[in-house]
Amino acid sequence: MSLSYYTFIILLPLSLLSGLSNCSLNCPTEKSHPLQFHLVRQCQRASADNALALESTSSLEECANLTRELRGLAFNYAPGGPKRHNNLFDLKFFRNETQKQKHMRSQLTAFEQPGEFFNCHVLQCPQNHSFSGMINDSRFDYYSLYGRPTVVxxxxxxxxxxxxxxxxxxxxxxxxxxxxxxxxxxxxxxxxxxxxxxxxxxxxxxxxxxxxxxxxxxxxxxxxxxxxxxxxxxxxxxxxxxxxxxxxxxxxxxxxxxxxxxxxxxxxxxxxxxxxxxxxxxxxxxxxxxxxxxxxxxxHTAKPTTGWEHDDAELDIGPNAVFECDNN
The missing domain is CATH 3.10.100.10 (Mannose-Binding Protein A, subunit A)
Structure with a gap:
């Protein structure tokens, strides 16, 4: 089980460790504390109001690596594809949208509507147990280092x-x-x-x-x-x-x-x-x-799994989860 996150290990010069091996000191390495993001919610994204970064990346792995680089604890990612191109939850709203609402939306900047312009949102903190900051968005999935939120x-x-x-x-x-x-x-x-x-x-x-x-x-x-x-x-x-x-x-x-x-x-x-x-x-x-x-x-962060494709152990179906979203 790994430490929480981002210990930022800097080993001392070897001259200061003379006579003491890394094995005897038990110095941490990337292998001893692997950090892996886990799929927690499908077809939802967390609020990106205080995001560390809003980017467009070419893959899930690139988004995860960017999050590690910026020391984020969670991220939203939109995988793309024919069935993840539009936010199904917004279709009804847009059909009934008034001209005034359309005008107000057109005045928003890209950073005020990150779901429309960026497929990778690097987040400072993960969602808490209530998932109160989640937004239904069929384009996105939400990942966290901690998997399902702790019950505390x-x-x-x-x-x-x-x-x-x-x-x-x-x-x-x-x-x-x-x-x-x-x-x-x-x-x-x-x-x-x-x-x-x-x-x-x-x-x-x-x-x-x-x-x-x-x-x-x-x-x-x-x-x-x-x-x-x-x-x-x-x-x-x-x-x-x-x-x-x-x-x-x-x-x-x-x-x-x-x-x-x-x-x-x-x-x-x-x-x-x-x-x-x-x-x-x-x-x-x-x-x-x-x-x-x-x-x-x-x-501690959630236990690493064998890869993205097998990472459904931390998928959460608790408060405010989406069940109708088609991910195929």
Whole structure:
């Protein structure tokens, strides 16, 4: 099972890894975390109001590659063909369209009606469990890295990064990790943070959460520290700086660091301060794994399948799905 998305792995120079092999560090590769988009809805497209890109591509694979390049989490694609040339859902509307409505539609720009001009819409985030942003359009299909939306309702999408669930009820590090990995609502783990975008986005979420508590009749406690997926383990770590994420990938595989002043605690202090928490200022602190804190889970992407032609396992027929559309 792959991480959420776009870890953006940059391996350190070999000179800094002397004596440590990639195998022992368990550094991630494209093969270890394959990213595949899954067909989720047929004859529907998600709203493209905040799309990362609107393009015309020659194939489904080209659209998927563009989405990966731009760090999109989902996309709409119109495959074309005789029976996908017109939007069947609009035919009745157009037959009854008034002259005024035709004139108003003619004034719209191409970017205000992307379904008419672009067959590939790169999206920042996938649809949530309700599919409230879907538009019936027989020309398009909707694809997502996450397959069918998770049943959990309070997850957060960080655009171009991934999906996360923040638990504000404090727990020790082990219990926090088990909550993420054993959830019945999603497949996940404590959040991976070894990139600037992940650390800054998640820290900003904590700041926004704290601001929302101001003025509430029964505010929740502010969150200044939250466990993430990074810890030192004497039995698996190869050096004092060899902190590992939830997939046992070493921090030494990545260039990014955000240690707070005085952290990480090393030497004799490390035994009692070997787990990592994210601060609302966007820094990392090491502290006792027994300390109870809020924590951040990351939702993993859907499991890869053998190819587009076999990718119907994530097809969704839930709320607002289309059943009458002819895809042949």
């Amino acid at each position: 309702r309070n997850y957060t999408c960080l655009p171009e990064v991934g999906l996360f669930v923040v638990y504000t009820t404090p727990a020790a590090y082990l219990n926090a990790s088990l909550t993420c990995s054993n959830s019945t609502e999603f497949t996940g783990s404590l959040a991976h943070i070894a990139s600037e975008s992940r650390t800054s986005f998640l820290a900003q979420w904590l700041l926004q959460f704290n601001r929302k508590q101001l003025g509430r009749p029964e505010p929740e406690p502010n969150v200044f520290l939250a466990y993430v997926g990074l810890a030192y383990n004497r039995s698996t770590s190869l050096s004092p700086m060899d902190f590992r994420n939830s997939h046992q990938e070493s921090l030494q595989c990545f260039l990014y660091r955000a240690w707070d002043t005085g952290h990480p605690r090393l030497g004799q202090e490390q035994a009692n301060a070997s787990c990592v928490a994210l601060t609302s200022q966007g820094t990392w602190q090491t502290l006792s794994c027994d300390r109870e804190l809020p924590f951040i889970c990351e939702i």
